[in-house]
Amino acid sequence: MEPIEYLWKDRKRHLGLPLSFTRYRLSGDRLFCETGFFNIKSDEVLLYRVRDLQLNMTLGQRIFGVGTVCVVSSDKSVPHLDLKNVKRPREVKEQIHQNVEAAKDKRRMRTTELMGGEGSEGGMHEVEDEEELD
Numbered sequence: 092m093e094p095i096e097y098l099w100k101d102r103k104r105h106l107g108l109p110l111s112f113t114r115y116r117l118s119g120d121r122l123f124c125e126t127g128f129f130n131i132k133s134d135e136v137l138l139y140r141v142r143d144l145q146l147n148m149t150l151g152q153r154i155f156g157v158g159t160v161c162v163v164s165s166d167k168s169v170p171h172l173d174l175k176n177v178k179r180p181r182e183v184k185e186q187i188h189q190n191v192e193a194a195k196d197k198r199r200m201r202t203t204e205l206m207g208g209e210g211s212e213g214g215m216h217e218v219e220d221e222e223e224l225d
Contacts, residue, residue, distance in 0.1 A: 099186055104176040107155035115174050117187060120194050122162065124172055136172055138187075138194035140164045146184050152176065160184045 099117040102109035116123040122141075124134045141164045148158035158180030162172040177183050 098190065099183065101174075101177045101183070104155070104157050104178065107157060107178075113175070115177060117190065119190065120197075122172065122187065124169075124174070134169045134172065136162060136164050136166050136169050138191045139198050140166045141187070141191045144184050144188055144191075146180055148180060152180075160187065162187065 095118050097116045097118055099115075101115050103111040103113035103115070105111060112128045113124070113126045116125075120138055122136045122138060126132050141162055143163040145161040145163070146158055147161060152158050155176075157176040157178055160174040160177060160180055160183055162174065164170060164172070174180075174183065
């Protein structure tokens with residue numbers, strides 16, 4: 092088993108400094124969030140399950156050059172993951188977006204939005220090309 096190659100790493104920052112025990116990492120197919128010092132909790136989101144990305148920057152965050160990237164996914168265990176107070180948040184959001192699109196292309200997944208569809212969660216469905224489109 093080979094080690095995971097990370098494309099991006101950062102920590103949650105306080106006053107612009109990485110003084111916390113929350114670590115964020117991005118690999119080619121997953122996004123990781125690890126919190127804690129004695130008791131470590133590790134969450135991961137598969138990139139092809141990501142539905143939406145959002146960037147939030149308060150005035151205080153802008154002063155210190157950080158922001159929060161919100162990741163909304165169709166994952167049951169982690170439907171909403173906030174990457175809080177990360178450095179260069181616009182670049183991070185764009186890098187995650189590019190890797191999400193690459194992961195969906197690799198799995199031949201596409202997301203379609205159905206307007207006014209009844210019985211759908213949020214109006215979005217993930218469809219695998221070969222199975223559903225025949």
